[in-house]
Amino acid sequence: MVKLRSLFTALAAGMAAVSGATVAQAQVVAPVSPNSAYVNAPVMSRIPTAPRPGAGHCGIFETCASTKIGLGKGDFMIRLSGVGVLPQDRDSNVSLHAGGATIPLRNTHLSTTNQAMPELTLEYFLTDNISVDLIATSTRHEVAALGSDVPSLGGPRKLDVGSAWVLPPTLTFAWHFRPHKRFNPYVGVGATAMWFHNMKGNAGSPLGLTKLNAGFTGGPAVNAGFDYQLVGNWFFNADVKQVFVRMHAWVQNPAETLRVRAHESLDPTVVSAGIAYRF
Numbered sequence: 001m002v003k004l005r006s007l008f009t010a011l012a013a014g015m016a017a018v019s020g021a022t023v024a025q026a027q028v029v030a031p032v033s034p035n036s037a038y039v040n041a042p043v044m045s046r047i048p049t050a051p052r053p054g055a056g057h058c059g060i061f062e063t064c065a066s067t068k069i070g071l072g073k074g075d076f077m078i079r080l081s082g083v084g085v086l087p088q089d090r091d092s093n094v095s096l097h098a099g100g101a102t103i104p105l106r107n108t109h110l111s112t113t114n115q116a117m118p119e120l121t122l123e124y125f126l127t128d129n130i131s132v133d134l135i136a137t138s139t140r141h142e143v144a145a146l147g148s149d150v151p152s153l154g155g156p157r158k159l160d161v162g163s164a165w166v167l168p169p170t171l172t173f174a175w176h177f178r179p180h181k182r183f184n185p186y187v188g189v190g191a192t193a194m195w196f197h198n199m200k201g202n203a204g205s206p207l208g209l210t211k212l213n214a215g216f217t218g219g220p221a222v223n224a225g226f227d228y229q230l231v232g233n234w235f236f237n238a239d240v241k242q243v244f245v246r247m248h249a250w251v252q253n254p255a256e257t258l259r260v261r262a263h264e265s266l267d268p269t270v271v272s273a274g275i276a277y278r279f
Helices: 002-032 034-040
Strands: 076-086 092-098 101-104 108-112 115-125 130-136 139-147 158-167 170-176 183-201 211-214 217-231 234-243 246-252 258-265 269-278
Touching (some): 076 234, 092 108, 170 217, 183 211, 217 246
Antiparallel strands (some): 092 258, 108 139, 115 130, 130 170, 139 158, 170 183, 217 234
């Protein structure tokens, strides 16, 4: 009986020893177990992904975060406008030349018709405030002589002289008041040169005055206007220019024995409105 009790005591002691060793081993191994290492590892930040192709693209008719607001240094613009050319005919000096004699026609002046045509403008910003632009268009105008002296030329009080095309490229330097703003008004000063081409005299003119000619001329110009950013790189522009030019023209018969000369202050007002794109 004593031996059996001793045997149970020994077995219990052995089992306790084995259990303690297992717990101790678990305490030692647990910190380095794979699961424990994963749980205790620091949380990693999200790995940045490469941008998708075309993710930063901004459409031609879109205003994006990358779209520059307003206009400033280095901007280049092309503008297409509708333009109205309104000659003012402020002053006329008309004379008749025949047989070596000159007869002033003091009561006669010239009248030039208005015209509307498309206009192309190129503009570059030298600084945030200063730009330079060049406009190009060509307009056709009818010319008539009016006054009480006209009947002496064999016609009524109004005599159709003929027609001419005018090419008036104008270079302007402008000061812009609100660079990098959607609405940007400006004023400018420049110069214009004026060529007359495709001139045609009135085939039915009294006294056979059918040959019309005009000399090259030019003069200063001032203007005012504004640009307004519509969307993306698209802008609306409105502009008024006042050009100061004096025309020298003459009409004569084919034999050049009879000639009427005129010095005319055309001084056209040029009004335009159109759409521009910035590159």
